[in-house]
Structures are given as C-alpha cells and as structure tokens.
Amino acid sequence: MKITKKSPEPFYYQGDKRIGLLLIHGFTGSPAEIRLLGDFLQQKGYAVYAPLLAGHGTSPEEMAKTNQEDWWNSVLEAYEFMKSEGYDQIISIGLSMGGILSLKLAMEKPLLAVIPMAAPIFVHDKRMAFARWIKYIKAYQVKGKKVDQIEENLASYDRTPIKCVESLHRLIKEVKHDLPRVHCPVFIMQGKRDETVIPESANYIYRHISSSTKEIKWYEQSTHILTIDQEREKVFEDLYLFISQISQ
Template sequence: MMKIVPPKPFFYKGGDKAVLLLHSFTSNTIDMKKLGKYLQQHNYTCYAPLYRGHGLAAEELLTFRPTNWWQDVLDGYQLLKDEGYEKIAVVGLSLGGVLALKVAQELEVTGVVTMSVPIRREAAFLQKRVFHYAKGYKQLEGKNEDQINVEITRLQNMSIDSLVEFQHLIQKTMDKLALITSPISILYGGLDDPLYKDSADVISHNVATQHKTMKGYPNSKHLMTLGIDKNEVNKDILTFLNDLLW
C-alpha cells in the first residue's frame, strides 16, 4: 500500500501586505501554491491554512465540520496578525471563497477575492464530491477496484452531518452579503457549472461595497488557480490587490 504524504499549510514571506489564501473543498493548499509564489514575487506575504481533514482519507475528512475549517481560517488570520501584518486581504476558491466572504463579513480585511463560489449546494451534491475524492485517494493508495468499492459502500453509510452543516454555512454566508463593505473581486470559470456565473452575479448585486469587479475566464473550469487561464487569473488578482488602499 502506498503511503500518501499529507499536504501542509504554507507561509511565503514577502512584503508588509499580507494575503490569506483559502483552498477548496476536498482539495488542499496545492490550490494556492502557484498564486502564493506569484504574489510573493510581487512583494506580498501569503499564508494558506490547511483545513482539518483535508489531504487525508475521505473517512477522516467527514469527521470534521465547517466549524473546524472556519477555526482554521481564524487561526490563519490571527497568525498573520501575530506576525505583525496589520493589513490583510483574503483570497478564496470554492469553499475557500465562501470562507473568504465570511472573513469579510466578520473581520477587518483590506480586500477580498472569490473564485468559483456557489450560492447554494445541497448536502447530497457535496456527498458525491466526497465519493469522487475518496475513489481518487484510494487509487493513489494503490488499492484494487474491489477493495475500493467495498470501502466506498462503507463510506456511504457514514453520517453526512458535516455536509449538511456545510450546506447551511453557504446559505448563512449568502444571507449576509450586505455586511461586506471591503473591495471585492468576483471570478468564475466559463467552463464551470453555470451555477457559478449565477452565483457571481448574486454576490456582486448584494455586497454593500461599490468597489467591486466581476470577471469570467472562458477556458477555466472549477479550480481556476490550476487551469489554463491561471496566469491571467494570477495577474488579475495582483492588479486588484495593487489597487487597494493598504
């Protein structure tokens, strides 16, 4: 059996301006590494927390809840504060984008960037994501098809309470968009589910700030930071950050 090395948080130190980078659901900090390195090269300090359970087997992932992931985000924000960074922007992808909106609602941020953010997701859909992740993880471990099928069946009987909580987190965050007064950039992939374009429109329409931009990338799927348009995405995020009042 092949042992998978768990991913880790990363801290790329640059200049005085700090950016909190938040990865997507069932993924890990690899979502944000290229963007983080790019921003570091342009004098930004970047920290990306790893949410509990992410990068581990799906069975372990489901033992953690969005409350745990939110605490990981709060700890990441506090880490930057403790390191002396007074001005912090937040950038998030998918689940990370939802959490970035929540950060902008509850904490002081210089600006916020969201990518591929859903305004709604049912727990059943999220469960399918977990199954897809589980199968890929088990294949990487070197397990055969029969063993994988047995373990996926067992996984189907696990509680999805954490996914129901995730569904509610999205709903509650979208209900409070009017609390966001910081500048915001809302990005989505043209090859992603049409829901994400609709979500971008809803977010743009409901945030309180007048400093807002929205852009779609025609060649991008869900993981925009790793796709064909990633260089353009990185440049646009840098331009947005450079225009903020730090």
C-alpha cells in the first residue's frame, strides 16, 4: 500500500452500509496516522469519520490549553455527528489514546463494537506518573523521531506539553478503573514491539472488560502505531474481518 502525504486535517467518507466507523487518533497526533486505515475501510463501503481532537493538529502551545475533558468532548461531538448522518450503529476504532477514548465511549454510549489499538494501560515511560510535578520544572518534552516509514505518515508535534501528559495519565487511570463497564464486543489489537505502551496492557483490558464477545490480536513485528507500521495491511484485513462478523 502506497504511503500518502501527511495531513492533520479530519476526514469524513460517506458509505453505502448502515454502519458508521468512528476513527480516533492518538495523543499529540492527528487523523494522518489513521488515514490509510480510513481509506481502506471506505473502499469496503463503510462510512468513516476521523475527527481532529481538541488541541491537536495546530501547535504544542494550543494543545497545552486543553485537557482530557476537551479531548473527550471532541469524541462525543464526533459520535453525535455520525448519529446525525443517519448511522444508528457505530463502531469506534481508536489508536493509542484514541483506544482509551473509544473504551470510554463504549461505557457512555451505545456502540456496535469497540476496537482499541495499542491502548495504554501501562506505559514504558515511568515519568508519566510524575508529570503533575514535572510540569512546574519544564513545560515541554522533546519527542524522538521514528523510522522514516512511520515518520512520513505522521502529522504530530515534535514537543509534548507536560501539562497534557498529566491529563492523559488521569484519563488512563479513569478508564482502567471503569473497564468493567464495557459490555459491547471488543477487538483488542496490540503490537509486540510497542515502544510506547507495555503490551501487557492488551491482556489487562481483555481480563477486565465485561464483554462476552472479546478477542486479542497480536502483531509480532509491529511497534506502537499499528496503522502505518510494516504489518498494517494485516492489521487492516483483521479489523475488516471483525467488523464484517459483528455486522452480520
């Protein structure tokens, strides 16, 4: 699948099926990281909407003015948009923080299914737990570069507001505590080589949700951003198969 030019803009594709797919991007990222997946699902006939979360796609300074409530409100607005477009059945698909927000959406709104991809319950960077103090020492953390194949598909920030890391930590803790409130079908997708999220997060989600229909799929060669890593075509096909089975 050809790599496309990155853009932080939201996108919406109308579909000829009755199911709407809501794609939610990750922390400091943008819909660019899920556009290839959106294009794939649109070609399968589905309506796809990938909103831009509050504070994202602009500047780190703008993001620093937002918190988890603002990001959550962006997801609620996107959900209501899909409803207003006539899609009564919605599946939420979220990458990284988007996976956490998708699980939260499943707790609060009717969903046909939820698909968290590389959703963080545990993270490699232990400094996250200390962000509420670190923010008084430094305002931003410079992010490292990823391999070219991934980097050229991103439209994300080169600096992370520490204040927002604190908000993300609170969001993860909230969703972790409330996982038993998830009852809809869940398809958990996780890369074994994830450099951001500890892969055990996937098992934790699986064990603590209340869904009777649930599955984990592991990707041996994939790092954090499953949607643009080397196994992305397999990721897309697995995701499509799950959606097809649920919709029947």
